[in-house]
Amino acid sequence: MAVFVTRRIPAEGLRVLSQAGGCRVQQWDSEEPVPRAELLAGVAGKHGLLCLLSDRIDREVLEAAGPGLKVISTMSVGFDHLALEEIKKRGIRVGYTPDVLTDATAELSVALLLSACRRLPEAVEQVKNGGWTTWKPLWMCGYGLSDSTVGIIGLGRIGQAVARRLKPFGVKKFLYTGSGPKPESGAEFEAEFVPLTRLAEESDFVVVACALTPATQGMCNKDFFSRMKKTSVFVNTSRGSVVNQEDLYNALAHGQIAAAGLDVTTPEPLPTDHPLLSLKNCVILPHIGSATYATRSTMAVLAANNLLAGLRGEPMPHELLL
Ligand code: NDP
Ligand code: DGY
Numbered sequence: 001m002a003v004f005v006t007r008r009i010p011a012e013g014l015r016v017l018s019q020a021g022g023c024r025v026q027q028w029d030s031e032e033p034v035p036r037a038e039l040l041a042g043v044a045g046k047h048g049l050l051c052l053l054s055d056r057i058d059r060e061v062l063e064a065a066g067p068g069l070k071v072i073s074t075m076s077v078g079f080d081h082l083a084l085e086e087i088k089k090r091g092i093r094v095g096y097t098p099d100v101l102t103d104a105t106a107e108l109s110v111a112l113l114l115s116a117c118r119r120l121p122e123a124v125e126q127v128k129n130g131g132w133t134t135w136k137p138l139w140m141c142g143y144g145l146s147d148s149t150v151g152i153i154g155l156g157r158i159g160q161a162v163a164r165r166l167k168p169f170g171v172k173k174f175l176y177t178g179s180g181p182k183p184e185s186g187a188e189f190e191a192e193f194v195p196l197t198r199l200a201e202e203s204d205f206v207v208v209a210c211a212l213t214p215a216t217q218g219m220c221n222k223d224f225f226s227r228m229k230k231t232s233v234f235v236n237t238s239r240g241s242v243v244n245q246e247d248l249y250n251a252l253a254h255g256q257i258a259a260a261g262l263d264v265t266t267p268e269p270l271p272t273d274h275p276l277l278s279l280k281n282c283v284i285l286p287h288i289g290s291a292t293y294a295t296r297s298t299m300a301v302l303a304a305n306n307l308l309a310g311l312r313g314e315p316m317p318h319e320l321l322l
Helices: 011-019 036-043 059-065 084-089 102-117 120-129 157-169 183-189 196-202 222-227 245-253 293-312
Strands: 002-005 024-027 048-051 071-074 093-095 149-153 173-177 205-208 233-236 259-262 282-284
Touching: 002 011, 011 024, 011 293, 036 059, 048 293, 059 084, 071 293, 093 293, 102 120, 102 157, 102 205, 102 233, 102 259, 102 282, 149 157, 149 196, 157 173, 157 183, 157 205, 173 183, 173 196, 196 222, 222 245, 245 259
Parallel strands: 002 024, 002 048, 048 071, 071 093, 149 173, 149 205, 205 233, 233 259, 259 282
Antiparallel strands: none
């Protein structure tokens, strides 16, 4: 079986592939994304493809691969970079990496929320640039979680893990929204299912943890931000396209909301002259939700095992049901 791996991945994952009998691995062995032309050439004639969220796997790639392609395994839980309709039409199986990155991503979401609401990057900057002159009663104040209402957009694996971590901070009420009420997911937090508009209006903190789909694309827009409280904090660790960034910029710049924390943007990387980067009340991270050594290693091993199982026609550890 011939497979193409689109990036340098943690060694543990590659070892799983190289130790599997009968698997010929070709790899784009670089920290940087595979150029499109190399992807199209690399995938030609392969049976398996191990890719990342930065690789757009569309019809062109599937056609370049040819009819022998049996499995696509993405080293991510998000799968919005895969043209699922085209993939399904060709009978190709898809593996992904849920669960193993939930803790790391939830932890980062909480870190980002606290950084934004307690203004940590701004405060660190003040220490460095001499802005810290003395202790001042009203200086560098922000907003705390105690007695707050937290609204979670997408109470899935990561959304629940975020709620579980935030609860001990003294959150008074959890709200959530999604495609429908999920009583079994909300029970642990006594979370109430509400429409998006009510979540925006009542939350002190909004955490976006949903998948990017046609329904969620651009969901956090001008109308959404205009409903939020002036003192509220917005956090997104899902995908950049769930947010209309121009609308977010305006909401932050005009004091419609207090602050934002983003681990994901459109595009990625965000150009260094992007208006959002000029705002003090916007903390932006470079898509590092799952970035712990252990998590990335486990993701790579899972992606490799998904690929092998698919190639052998066996059940995958985590198959995306199309
Ligand atoms: P899950 O599938 O467990 O959760 C996805 C959630 O999205 C579900 O609760 C679902 O709710 C919700 N959702 C779907 N449609 C809507 C909608 N229209 N409105 C509101 N919510 C909706 O996935 P995970 O929790 O494992 O991962 C979630 C996403 O997080 C991934 O898809 C990925 O994009 C992102 N991610 C980002 C990382 C980072 O590094 N920043 C790391 C890992 C993941 P329902 O069931 O009601 O439809
Ligand atoms: C994912 O897995 O979808 C994340 O965005 C990166 O881990």
